[in-house]
Amino acid sequence: MKKTINIPLGSQHISLLEPVRFKFECENEKIIGVDADVGFVHRGVEKACTTSFKFDAIGYVVARVCGLCAITHSLTYTAAVEKLLGAQITSKAKYLRILLLELDRIHSHMLCLSHTCENAGFEAMFMRIMGDREHIMEIQELITGNRVQFDYISIGGVNRDLAPESVQKIKENLYIVKQKVQGYMDEFTNNWSLSLKFKGIGMLSLDDAYMYNAIGPLARASGLRIDVRNEIDYLPYHEVGYKMQTHTDGDINARNLVRLAELVNSIEMCENILNGLPEGDIFTKIKGKPQGEALMRFEAPRGELMYYIKGNGSAMLERVRIKTPTFSCIPAFSHIFLGGDYADAPAVLASFDPCMSCTAK
Amino acid sequence: MQKIEVSLENVRDEIKKFYDYKQWHFLTLNGLALADEKMEVQWIFSKYEAMDEIVIYYAVIDYNEIIPSVVDMIPSAIISQRELVDMFGVQVEGSEKGLYLDEDSQMSPLKGCSI
Amino acid sequence: MFDLKKYRKKSPWILHYNAGSCNGCDIEILACLSPKYDLERFGVINTGNPKQSDIFLVTGPVTFRTRERLVELYTQMPEPKVVIAVGSCACTGCVFRDMYNVEVGIDRYIPVDVYVPGCASSPELIIDGVVKGLEILEQKTKEMEKPFKLFKEATTDDGIVNRRHSALKVGEDDAKD
Numbered sequence: 031m032k033k034t035i036n037i038p039l040g041s042q043h044i045s046l047l048e049p050v051r052f053k054f055e056c057e058n059e060k061i062i063g064v065d066a067d068v069g070f071v072h073r074g075v076e077k078a079c080t081t082s083f084k085f086d087a088i089g090y091v092v093a094r095v096c097g098l099c100a101i102t103h104s105l106t107y108t109a110a111v112e113k114l115l116g117a118q119i120t121s122k123a124k125y126l127r128i129l130l131l132e133l134d135r136i137h138s139h140m141l142c143l144s145h146t147c148e149n150a151g152f153e154a155m156f157m158r159i160m161g162d163r164e165h166i167m168e169i170q171e172l173i174t175g176n177r178v179q180f181d182y183i184s185i186g187g188v189n190r191d192l193a194p195e196s197v198q199k200i201k202e203n204l205y206i207v208k209q210k211v212q213g214y215m216d217e218f219t220n221n222w223s224l225s226l227k228f229k230g231i232g233m234l235s236l237d238d239a240y241m242y243n244a245i246g247p248l249a250r251a252s253g254l255r256i257d258v259r260n261e262i263d264y265l266p267y268h269e270v271g272y273k274m275q276t277h278t279d280g281d282i283n284a285r286n287l288v289r290l291a292e293l294v295n296s297i298e299m300c301e302n303i304l305n306g307l308p309e310g311d312i313f314t315k316i317k318g319k320p321q322g323e324a325l326m327r328f329e330a331p332r333g334e335l336m337y338y339i340k341g342n343g344s345a346m347l348e349r350v351r352i353k354t355p356t357f358s359c360i361p362a363f364s365h366i367f368l369g370g371d372y373a374d375a376p377a378v379l380a381s382f383d384p385c386m387s388c389t390a391k
Numbered sequence: 392m393q394k395i396e397v398s399l400e401n402v403r404d405e406i407k408k409f410y411d412y413k414q415w416h417f418l419t420l421n422g423l424a425l426a427d428e429k430m431e432v433q434w435i436f437s438k439y440e441a442m443d444e445i446v447i448y449y450a451v452i453d454y455n456e457i458i459p460s461v462v463d464m465i466p467s468a469i470i471s472q473r474e475l476v477d478m479f480g481v482q483v484e485g486s487e488k489g490l491y492l493d494e495d496s497q498m499s500p501l502k503g504c505s506i
Numbered sequence: 507m508f509d510l511k512k513y514r515k516k517s518p519w520i521l522h523y524n525a526g527s528c529n530g531c532d533i534e535i536l537a538c539l540s541p542k543y544d545l546e547r548f549g550v551i552n553t554g555n556p557k558q559s560d561i562f563l564v565t566g567p568v569t570f571r572t573r574e575r576l577v578e579l580y581t582q583m584p585e586p587k588v589v590i591a592v593g594s595c596a597c598t599g600c601v602f603r604d605m606y607n608v609e610v611g612i613d614r615y616i617p618v619d620v621y622v623p624g625c626a627s628s629p630e631l632i633i634d635g636v637v638k639g640l641e642i643l644e645q646k647t648k649e650m651e652k653p654f655k656l657f658k659e660a661t662t663d664d665g666i667v668n669r670r671h672s673a674l675k676v677g678e679d680d681a682k683d
Contacts, residue, residue: 042579070575094625491607
């Protein structure tokens with residue numbers, strides 16, 4: 031006799047920020063089958079990029095694919111177009127781009143960590159991290175003029191210069207956040223409900239990570255050394271002190287620790303950039319229309335983001351392919367759920383830090 | 392970026408020969424609408440810990456041809472294959488419609504889109 | 507005695523649904539609940555249950571798959587309720603207008619009381635919107651409590667007495683006086 035129960039999670043659920051539906055097939059408490067439905071927020075950005083918008087506007091359109099990693103989306107697209115046009119941007123613009131990219135990573139990781147705490151039932155920690163995250167949002171508002179969806183990157187450079195008087199404020203805020211992150215490290219390694227409870231839950235072994243092509247913090251927590259920042263020479267990541275952070279356990283706790291280590295590294299990078307920012311222009315005028323095909327990758331907070339664009343020498347592009355981090359992680363997610371308890375599912379899901387707006391485009 | 396043309400018959404053999412899962416990272420499956428009712432299917436790989444080493448296997452096909460599945464070699468390809476079915480209205484072995492669009496939807500948004 | 511309407515005004519509960527937005531407005535709503543902006547000082551709590559909520563925050567243009575859920579959630583909420591459209595795309599469709607899988611704003615499907623513009627809406631704007639929504643909620647509560655008076659004449663069609671339309675609409679008797 032078949033004794034399985036089907037339990038849905040979503041599409042609207044208190045532990046979910048976005049609509050996604052998982053259908054769990056459970057045998058008693060154990061999950062033996064998972065079916066994910068990710069297409070709730072599909073809008074059709076890829077098609078609109080080739081039919082409605084010209085190539086110089088698409089950088090701002092693709093930022094609306096995802097609000098959390100908006101800057102990575104527009105940067106990856108812009109870098110791909112610049113590759114096709116053969117443009118060289120100034121080194122100051124490159125450093126400012128890294129600065130914003132890392133600030134975005136910091137606030138995204140803090141959001142994920144706070145969400146993990148909320149799902150563990152640790153409401154006070156959720157509030158603490160969300161409160162500290164506002165320091166980073168302040169910096170972003172100071173640099174770009176908006177808290178999220180800052181249209182900062184344009185083809186040829188960046189849109190706003192860093193004001194000298196704001197540098198001091200940014201440094202102060204980063205220093206505060208750095209101290210707080212040390213405190214989180216302590217909580218996430220020693221607090222019972224954030225460390226021991228999460229050990230051995232939602233395991234992904236190294237071999238499975240290779241097999242399922244996991245990316246981002248999910249893969250790095252399993253010991254897979256994949257990070258696009260290590261694999262590109264377009265932005266000078268190694269000059270600003272980038273170090274890859276990995277862990278070997280592959281459970282929820284390891285993912286949290288990898289995110290925390292990345293936070294520290296990102297803050298260091300931001301400080302290095304602010305201390306050694308070169309003089310010069312932030313914008314280079316670029317002429318021409320994109321022709322040919324280019325493939326560009328960048329490391330978004332959740333993993334590798336890929337853009338493939340093809341132009342034919344006119345203002346409209348032929349194809350814009352967006353491969354987002356969560357999209358290629360879905361098979362790995364489904365694999366991790368198998369064999370776990372249903373009661374762990376919301377916590378495991380939060381530890382993935384899924385972004386459905388990215389996935390469905 | 393290295394591009395290698397393959398035909399639909401031998402794409403599975405080629406990828407089987409090439410793909411070592413500890414060395415190569417499968418990025419995604421990409422479709423590209425061409426003129427004259429043709430489309431290009433690309434299997435994109437990148438190398439772990441190498442400086443921008445990308446290999447693209449591509450095949451030019453008609454819309455009514457059936458694309459072979461690579462899920463037994465690369466389990467994570469299933470999601471890209473389902474997306475390809477949705478977006479271009481082509482048939483891929485073992486992948487059904489309904490990732491982004493409804494199961495009974497008549498749309499195939501990117502089919503012949505760029506011409 | 508336990509006075510429900512007093513507490514409803516003092517502590518409205520929020521239901522949040524993402525109908526296809528880019529997450530930008532969603533994280534700003536989350537930021538509203540965090541210590542810096544602290545929407546909870548108005549007694550606002552984010553809940554996941556439509557049956558217990560008074561204010562419905564919707565972000566994003568409506569995509570084809572979310573529209574059924576949106577209407578379903580709206581109908582499950584008890585009266586009186588207030589709908590707040592957060593973000594430019596929830597109001598008009600914004601950049602997503604004319605994409606093949608997207609409707610233009612949520613007011614095609616459910617009635618909207620407060621529109622909060624901005625891409626992404628800043629927390630200050632969202633708080634303003636919610637406070638405005640509270641006023642409307644109070645007004646709606648008052649309107650609901652007005653009695654329906656039954657003093658219209660019964661109509662007869664084909665010899666059958668029909669009392670179905672004998673109730674007056676709210677405020678109709680005031681106009682009479």
